Amino acid sequence: MESREAVDLDFGRYLSSVKRHWIPATCIFATTVILSALASTRLKPSYESEGKLLFKVPSFQILGTNLLPNSSEGGGIGDLKPLVSTQNPISTQIEVISSPPVLQKTIDKLKLKNQKGEPLEVEDLVKDLTLKIIGGTDVLKITYKSNKPEEAAEVVNTIMNFYIENDISTNRAEAEETRQFLDKQLPKTQTAVQTAEAALRRFKQQNSVVDLSEETKSAVTIIGNLDNEINTIRAQLADFNAQTDALRQKIGLNSQQAIVVSSLSNSPAIQAILTQLQEIDRQLAVERSRFLDENPVIINLEAKRFNLKNLLQKQIEQTIGSQTQFTQGFLQIGELRQKLIQDFLQSEVQRIGLAKRLASLYNSRSAYEQRTKIIPRLAQTQSELERTIEVAQSTYGTLLKKIQALQVAENQNTASARIITEAIIPKKSSGGKKLIVLLLGGTLGVFLASSTIFILEMRDSSLKTVNEVREIFGYTLLGMMPLLAKKVPFRHQKAQTNTQNIVVRDQPYSLASEMYRMIQANLRLVSSDQVLKSIVVTSAVSKEGKSTVSANLAAVMAQLGRKVLLIDADLRLPSQHDLWQLNNLAGLSEVLVDEAELNVALCKVMDNLDVLTAGVRPLNPLALLDSKKMASLIEDCSHQYDFVIIDAPPLLLAADALALSRMTDGILLVARPGVIDSSNARAAQDILGRYSYNVLGLIVNGIIEKNESRSYFSHAKEYFAVEQVTKSHK
Numbered sequence: 001m002e003s004r005e006a007v008d009l010d011f012g013r014y015l016s017s018v019k020r021h022w023i024p025a026t027c028i029f030a031t032t033v034i035l036s037a038l039a040s041t042r043l044k045p046s047y048e049s050e051g052k053l054l055f056k057v058p059s060f061q062i063l064g065t066n067l068l069p070n071s072s073e074g075g076g077i078g079d080l081k082p083l084v085s086t087q088n089p090i091s092t093q094i095e096v097i098s099s100p101p102v103l104q105k106t107i108d109k110l111k112l113k114n115q116k117g118e119p120l121e122v123e124d125l126v127k128d129l130t131l132k133i134i135g136g137t138d139v140l141k142i143t144y145k146s147n148k149p150e151e152a153a154e155v156v157n158t159i160m161n162f163y164i165e166n167d168i169s170t171n172r173a174e175a176e177e178t179r180q181f182l183d184k185q186l187p188k189t190q191t192a193v194q195t196a197e198a199a200l201r202r203f204k205q206q207n208s209v210v211d212l213s214e215e216t217k218s219a220v221t222i223i224g225n226l227d228n229e230i231n232t233i234r235a236q237l238a239d240f241n242a243q244t245d246a247l248r249q250k251i252g253l254n255s256q257q258a259i260v261v262s263s264l265s266n267s268p269a270i271q272a273i274l275t276q277l278q279e280i281d282r283q284l285a286v287e288r289s290r291f292l293d294e295n296p297v298i299i300n301l302e303a304k305r306f307n308l309k310n311l312l313q314k315q316i317e318q319t320i321g322s323q324t325q326f327t328q329g330f331l332q333i334g335e336l337r338q339k340l341i342q343d344f345l346q347s348e349v350q351r352i353g354l355a356k357r358l359a360s361l362y363n364s365r366s367a368y369e370q371r372t373k374i375i376p377r378l379a380q381t382q383s384e385l386e387r388t389i390e391v392a393q394s395t396y397g398t399l400l401k402k403i404q405a406l407q408v409a410e411n412q413n414t415a416s417a418r419i420i421t422e423a424i425i426p427k428k429s430s431g432g433k434k435l436i437v438l439l440l441g442g443t444l445g446v447f448l449a450s451s452t453i454f455i456l457e458m459r460d461s462s463l464k465t466v467n468e469v470r471e472i473f474g475y476t477l478l479g480m481m482p483l484l485a486k487k488v489p490f491r492h493q494k495a496q497t498n499t500q501n502i503v504v505r506d507q508p509y510s511l512a513s514e515m516y517r518m519i520q521a522n523l524r525l526v527s528s529d530q531v532l533k534s535i536v537v538t539s540a541v542s543k544e545g546k547s548t549v550s551a552n553l554a555a556v557m558a559q560l561g562r563k564v565l566l567i568d569a570d571l572r573l574p575s576q577h578d579l580w581q582l583n584n585l586a587g588l589s590e591v592l593v594d595e596a597e598l599n600v601a602l603c604k605v606m607d608n609l610d611v612l613t614a615g616v617r618p619l620n621p622l623a624l625l626d627s628k629k630m631a632s633l634i635e636d637c638s639h640q641y642d643f644v645i646i647d648a649p650p651l652l653l654a655a656d657a658l659a660l661s662r663m664t665d666g667i668l669l670v671a672r673p674g675v676i677d678s679s680n681a682r683a684a685q686d687i688l689g690r691y692s693y694n695v696l697g698l699i700v701n702g703i704i705e706k707n708e709s710r711s712y713f714s715h716a717k718e719y720f721a722v723e724q725v726t727k728s729h730k
């Protein structure tokens with residue numbers, strides 16, 4: 001959303017543009033209005049007559065081939081309904097009334113002529129004919145304007161009569177055509193009823209449908225019973241799962257392993273072999289305590305032990321049919337472990353049985369669910385077939401009624417409208433055209449005046465206000481100076497320059513003097529973190545008053561007791577010697593080439609203020625200014641004086657100011673509205689910003705108050721005017 005400040009700024013700019021160019025804009029506006037007034041006096045008197053039609057529907061509604069009744073359309077006589085819900089039906093009748101056939105009949109009957117005596121064209125009749133719906137009613141007002149009052153009334157009455165005659169004939173023709181069409185459709189509609197009934201009968205036979213609602217209730221009940229039984233089985237299954245898991249953790253075997261271990265522990269042959277193995281192991285333990293492993297006794301016992309293990313493995317394979325290796329702990333188990341294994345196997349059998357039962361219940365439930373899912377589709381199909389039968393039967397009955405009504409309508413003379421007010425001959429002419437011409441002239445005048453202001457503004461690209469200058473440069477505004485002198489012809493500009501005054505010296509109590517004092521105060525605040533000793537004063541282009549600002553700023557600082565040196569570094573077009581009325585024979589250029597001593601070249605113009613003029617113009621000013629000699633001069637002067645102000649050439653005309661800025665503490669930029677344009681301002685700002693020159697601030701010089709959206713010095717002028725009066729009385 002646009003801020004209030006931006007809106008005020010744009011409005012202020014517009015007012016400033018109007019203030020600058022109000023004379024040509026006012027002339028154009030006044031000329032346009034005067035010409036409009038003269039044109040309105042040449043208009044002939046116009047007479048306006050009106051009649052009114054009340055619309056209603058006939059005793060039957062003709063909807064083309066769409067003969068199905070609609071409850072939203074209503075059916076009572078007097079309700080005029082459109083075919084499009086968002087359309088006023090009278091709008092359609094307006095098009096009929098203004099159609100060429102009706103208007104051409106009116107022209108032919110009344111033998112209407114134009115100003116040349118030729119037969120009036122339909123397009124010309126339409127221009128003066130107005131058809132308007134009276135809000136909130138079914139009444140249409142028909143108005144016609146003519147130079148002849150009798151002709152205005154005759155045209156309105158003739159158009160209304162022709163419309164009613166045309167409507168009656170059209171209604172009778174449509175009724176006859178519609179009745180003939182319905183006679184052809186009646187057998188087809190009867191066949192459609194029979195076809196729909198047969199389709200419903202086949203559907204019920206193919207899908208075994210008796211009563212879908214009862215079947216749905218039964219399926220829901222059975223699914224509920226199955227859900228209860230499923231929940232019970234799931235609870236039992238959960239108990240057996242928990243019991244089986246507990247037994248599995250105790251015996252450390254799965255169901256397959258438990259069956260194998262139980263079979264091996266109950267085999268007498270395997271147990272006998274295990275007993276012999278245990279005996280051999282005992283003998284080995286005893287003999288190893290007596291003999292070494294290489295002893296025949298140990299070797300013999302090891303061989304027996306190996307043979308018994310092979311025999312045990314073969315016996316296991318015969319018993320369980322597998323080559324799985326089992327430890328002796330699995331082959332010999334106690335009675336308690338045997339009991340746990342048997343309980344585990346029994347629990348596993350019951351768990352598997354419950355799982356199969358649960359799966360069977362899920363299958364049954366799924367079958368019923370599939371049927372319940374099909375039932376809505378079957379019900380939808382059945383409903384569609386029943387609706388088809390209902391529609392066909394309704395259409396058949398409607399056709400019979402329509403045919404009877406249309407037979408009556410063919411012999412009726414009923415129109416969709418009737419005349420409630422006939423047009424009468426007007427006695428007074430209407431002066432609306434004159435007012436319209438004047439309003440159009442005023443509107444055109446405003447447009448042309450605004451366009452003139454816009455064109456003049458487009459042709460003048462100079463910056464005119466303080467805000468425009470600040471928006472482009474974007475630097476800190478140190479002060480604003482009012483326009484001190486009016487513009488003079490070019491041939492007198494030189495004389496005016498020679499007589500310019502240093503206002504701070506010559507008019508110390510003026511508004512301009514106080515503005516310069518404010519600038520030097522703001523300059524000190526800007527550089528509060530460091531002490532400024534030397535600055536360069538420049539502008540973007542010439543004629544912006546940078547030399548005058550330099551001179552007055554130096555005078556202000558000198559009046560405050562600071563020792564100040566003003567150097568005129570504009571070696572191409574110097575001006576400080578003219579401002580101070582000094583001799584320019586020996587100046588900065590002579591000092592830099594060692595043709596004159598600094599003490600000799602300096603001129604004391606005020607207490608605490610010395611001026612170093614530019615001197616004779618050298619061949620290459622930039623070479624002198626951008627030199628070590630110049631840098632040394634500035635440094636020495638900065639030690640001798642409290643402040644050094646250097647008046648430098650414009651930025652866009654010479655590189656002197658940029659070279660000098662590297663030797664000083666910064667640049668003070670002067671801009672003058674009405675002199676600098678936007679392209680030059682952007683070019684100067686781009687140079688200063690791109691290479692990061694230290695710009696201390698901006699001084700807007702020579703403000704033209706009539707261009708500003710607000711007055712910056714009105715109260716100040718009143719204040720200083722009172723002060724001057726007070727001084728004069730003293």
